[in-house]
Amino acid sequence: MEQLFFIQNHPLYTASYAKLAALEKGRLFCCHQMDHLLAVARIAYIRNLERNLGLKKESIYAAALLHDIGKYAQYEEGIPHEIKSAEIAGIILSDMPERIRFTPAEQQEILTAIRGHRKLRENAILLENLLYESDKASRTCFACPAEPECNWSTTKKNMEITI
Numbered sequence: 418m419e420q421l422f423f424i425q426n427h428p429l430y431t432a433s434y435a436k437l438a439a440l441e442k443g444r445l446f447c448c449h450q451m452d453h454l455l456a457v458a459r460i461a462y463i464r465n466l467e468r469n470l471g472l473k474k475e476s477i478y479a480a481a482l483l484h485d486i487g488k489y490a491q492y493e494e495g496i497p498h499e500i501k502s503a504e505i506a507g508i509i510l511s512d513m514p515e516r517i518r519f520t521p522a523e524q525q526e527i528l529t530a531i532r533g534h535r536k537l538r539e540n541a542i543l544l545e546n547l548l549y550e551s552d553k554a555s556r557t558c559f560a561c562p563a564e565p566e567c568n569w570s571t572t573k574k575n576m577e578i579t580i
Contacts, residue, residue, distance in 0.1 A: 461551035
C-alpha cells in the first residue's frame with residue numbers, strides 16, 4: 418500500500434484535493450472527497466473479487482483515488498475533469514520512486530480508466546469499465562435530498578440499493 422500512501426501525500430494530489438474541497442464546500446449535490454473516492458475503490462475491488470477479474474488491488478485503489486482529482490479544473494476552467502485528472506495522475510504516477518512504481522503498462526491502464534470513467538467506451542479496458550460502473554454505483558441518489566434538483570440523467574442515477 419506504499420503506492421497509495423505516495424499518491425495521497427504527493428504535493429500535487431494534496432493541492433488539487435484542497436482546491437476541490439474548497440470549491441465543493443457547502444455543495445448541495447454529490448461531492449468528490451475521500452468518502453466518494455474510497456467508496457468507488459471498495460465497490461470496484463469487491464466486484465473484481467466477485468468476478469475473478471484478477472486486477473491488482475493497488476491499481477484499482479490508485480485509479481479510484483485519482484479519478485476525480487482534477488474536478489476543480491472543471492469548476493474553474495471548464496476542463497473536463499477526466500482529462501485533468503489523468504494529467505495529474507500521470508505526473509503523480511511517474512513521480513513514484515522506482516521501487517514502488519507501477520509498471521508502464523499498469524500506469525497506462527490506470528490513466529485509461531481515469532480518462533474513461535465518465536462515459537463508457539465500446540471497447541473499454543477492464544479497469545476502465547470497473548471504474549465507470551463503480552463510480553456510478555457509489556452514488557446514493559435514492560437517498561439524496563437534492564436528487565429532484567440534480568441534472569444527472571435518470572439513466573445515470575443510482576435509484577436503488579444493488580448488490
